Structure formats: structure tokens, C-alpha cells
Amino acid sequence: MYQTDRPHPVLSGMPPWVPDAALHYLAHTEAGLPIRELARKSGCHASTVLRQIRRFETRRDDPLIDAVLRKLGSRVTRKGSSTAPAQQKECSDMHAVALDQSPDTPTLTRDAQRILRRLCETGAVLAVAVDMEKAVVVRDGATGASTRTAVVDRKVAEAMALQDWIVADTAGRITRYKITPAGRTALADMMGEAGQDLHGMAEAPAEFADQHRVWGERTVRDNETGQPRKVRYNLAESPLTALARRRDKGGAPFLTDDLVSAGERLREDFELAQMGPRVAQNWDRFLTGGGRGGFAQDSGVGNGPEGARRRVGHALKDLGPGLSDVVLRCCCYLEGLESAEKRLGWSARSGKIVLRIALMRLKQHYDETTGPGGGMIG
Numbered sequence: 487m488y489q490t491d492r493p494h495p496v497l498s499g500m501p502p503w504v505p506d507a508a509l510h511y512l513a514h515t516e517a518g519l520p521i522r523e524l525a526r527k528s529g530c531h532a533s534t535v536l537r538q539i540r541r542f543e544t545r546r547d548d549p550l551i552d553a554v555l556r557k558l559g560s561r562v563t564r565k566g567s568s569t570a571p572a573q574q575k576e577c578s579d580m581h582a583v584a585l586d587q588s589p590d591t592p593t594l595t596r597d598a599q600r601i602l603r604r605l606c607e608t609g610a611v612l613a614v615a616v617d618m619e620k621a622v623v624v625r626d627g628a629t630g631a632s633t634r635t636a637v638v639d640r641k642v643a644e645a646m647a648l649q650d651w652i653v654a655d656t657a658g659r660i661t662r663y664k665i666t667p668a669g670r671t672a673l674a675d676m677m678g679e680a681g682q683d684l685h686g687m688a689e690a691p692a693e694f695a696d697q698h699r700v701w702g703e704r705t706v707r708d709n710e711t712g713q714p715r716k717v718r719y720n721l722a723e724s725p726l727t728a729l730a731r732r733r734d735k736g737g738a739p740f741l742t743d744d745l746v747s748a749g750e751r752l753r754e755d756f757e758l759a760q761m762g763p764r765v766a767q768n769w770d771r772f773l774t775g776g777g778r779g780g781f782a783q784d785s786g787v788g789n790g791p792e793g794a795r796r797r798v799g800h801a802l803k804d805l806g807p808g809l810s811d812v813v814l815r816c817c818c819y820l821e822g823l824e825s826a827e828k829r830l831g832w833s834a835r836s837g838k839i840v841l842r843i844a845l846m847r848l849k850q851h852y853d854e855t856t857g858p859g860g861g862m863i864g
Contacts, residue, residue: 599676602665611655614663651668
């Protein structure tokens with residue numbers, strides 16, 4: 487996915503995920519290399535390099551792009567520079583700091599896949615506040631309230647903006663970003679399903695028209711056969727958001743915002759739990775037909791994923807059989823209610839009632855362990 491060679495030696499210290507167009511911009515503005523020289527080394531026309539440079543100069547109004555270009559610019563070796571040894575040491579120290587501030591390729595791929603998957607959901611945006619080290623994915627609910635669904639380091643958000651995977655929708659003290667068509671394509675590539683989104687002679691990618699075609703896939707264990715099976719789900723919408731739009735007989739939302747938040751909190755911990763050394767954690771042991779047992783803890787490598795695994799395990803244990811089945815399938819595996827009812831042997835249209843009861847108990851669990859609305863996602 488990423489380039490490994492660089493168009494000029496002065497850019498040799500750049501991360502492999504930096505686009506060539508951004509490298510041309512940095513080489514011209516920071517190192518002072520002529521456009522024709524960059525074009526000759528890159529094997530393209532000078533006008534192409536000029537357009538790339540002008541485009542990135544315009545994009546510096548975006549706070550994420552401006553920040554990442556400033557960090558990357560500190561790594562550029564000035565053409566013909568002759569610095570004293572002390573200055574060279576100071577410059578190398580600055581490069582080391584800039585290196586620490588940039589994500590490596592595995593981290594970027596892992597976190598970008600998680601965040602882009604969230605941004606595919608209807609009404610989801612990435613909110614970035616001034617001088618904050620974290621960016622937050624929020625989604626507007628049926629009642630207008632916003633639900634926090636994911637958290638990511640700002641440096642990852644900067645890299646995503648530089649790759650043109652996200653674009654600023656509203657600016658201000660809090661800038662909100664939406665996923666771009668390029669971001670959807672990158673997500674499909676990361677998930678190994680790029681071939682499913684090829685639509686022949688389509689004129690251009692449409693931001694919303696193709697959301698129903700963006701699918702993800704999970705491997706779960708079948709209760710009846712004990713064999714692994716594939717579960718496909720729509721990235722644009724989870725079962726909780728569909729239920730949250732429904733109304734009960736009195737006209738109130740079937741799922742309140744706090745219940746949706748509890749389910750999303752469990753899902754985010756579940757997503758984070760897959761990022762550590764024990765990616766193949768057997769969550770199916772919490773299912774009724776999976777042979778229940780104690781929750782095995784991690785070895786201590788990677789405390790973030792370990793903590794997420796521990797929180798998910800404690801929540802599922804607290805819910806017990808039946809309730810843990812439905813939240814694991816609908817909130818974490820994103821399995822549809824009809825499919826969950828069939829797999830669990832329940833009667834039709836009973837799943838939504840059990841799911842609401844499970845979310846009530848899950849909310850109570852979080853209120854008892856971290857306090858109402860407490861705790862951090864991620």
C-alpha cells in the first residue's frame with residue numbers, strides 16, 4: 487500500500503506512508519529543490535509536480551495537515567547545507583523527536599482500519615480539538631445526541647488526513663472530519679475486500695450512494711457445529727443504530743442514548759482487544775453453546791489491549807448466559823437481530839426485547855464499575 491522508495495535523497499528519512507505528492511511539496515518548500523529536478527527524478531511532468539505543490543499549499547488551512555507537514559518538514563535535509571557538528575547533533579535530535587511523533591506503518595494501518603470503519607457509519611465524524619492529543623469519533627443519534635464511539639491518537643489522525651482518507655467538514659476550535667471516497671477505498675483494501683466494490687463503468691465514487699455496498703466480515707464459531715463461520719455486516723450501520731431509530735408504542739425511542747452508549751462502549755473495547763498479542767482471543771467461550779469457562783488474562787504485553795480484554799470479559803461475565811450472547815453477537819460481531827435469533831433458537835422478534843434488557847444490565851455494570859458516564863473509550 488505504501489511507497490518504500492523516495493523521489494530524492496533529502497527525503498530518505500520520511501515514513502513510508504507519506505504520499506509522493508506530499509514529498510514533492512516538502513522537497514520544494516523545505517529543501518529548495520527545483521520542480522523540474524523533482525519531476526525528472528519522479529518520472530513525471532513538471533506541471534504535475536507544480537499542481538501537487540499548489541494543492542498541498544492550499545490544504546495547509548487544515549490543522550491536521552499543517553501539523554503533520556511541520557513535523558515532517560523538520561526531517562528534510564536542506565540542499566547544500568553545511569552545518570557544524572553541534573548543529574548537526576541538534577538537528578538529529580529534532581529528527582528523533584519528529585520520528586517519535588509519527589506513527590509507524592503497522593500502527594497506522596491498524597488504527598486507521600478501526601477508525602475508518604467507524605467513520606463509515608451514518609452520521610459519524612472525527613472530532614479534533616485544538617491542542618488535544620486525542621481525536622474522537624462521534625455519531626449523532628436518532629434524538630440528536632452525540633455518542634462517542636472511538637478514540638485515536640492525534641498523530642494517526644494527521645497521517646489519515648495527509649493520505650486524503652478524511653477531510654474537514656466544519657472548522658473552528660473543534661474541527662470535524664468525514665471519510666472520503668479515498669478513505670473508503672483504503673478501508674476496503676485493508677480489509678481485503680477491494681474486489682467487492684468494483685462496479686464496472688461507474689462514473690465517480692458517490693459519498694453516500696455506495697454505503698450499503700461497504701461490507702465487513704468477522705469469523706465466529708457456530709454453536710451447533712463448533713466450526714468457524716463468516717458473518718458479514720454493513721459498515722455503514724450497526725444493529726444498535728437501526729434499533730435506536732425505532733419507536734415504542736408510546737412514541738419514545740426503543741433504545742435510549744445511554745443504552746446505545748453502553749453498547750458502543752463494549753464494542754470499542756472489543757475492537758481494541760483484537761489489537762494486542764493475543765489477537766485470537768476466544769470470545770465464543772462466553773456464548774451459551776460455547777462451553778463457558780474462566781476468562782484467561784493476557785501475559786502483560788500490551789497493557790491497552792489487555793485492559794480492553796479484561797473489561798470485555800468482566801462485562802460479559804456480569805451479564806451471564808443469554809444476555810451476554812445477544813450483546814456479543816449484536817454489539818461486537820455486528821450480527822443482525824434476525825440472524826442472532828435464529829442462531830440462539832429464539833422466537834422471531836424476541837431478540838430486540840432481550841437486547842434492550844441486556845443493554846440495561848450492561849449500563850448498570852458500567853455505572854457500578856466506573857460511575858455513570860465514567861470511563862474512557864480506548
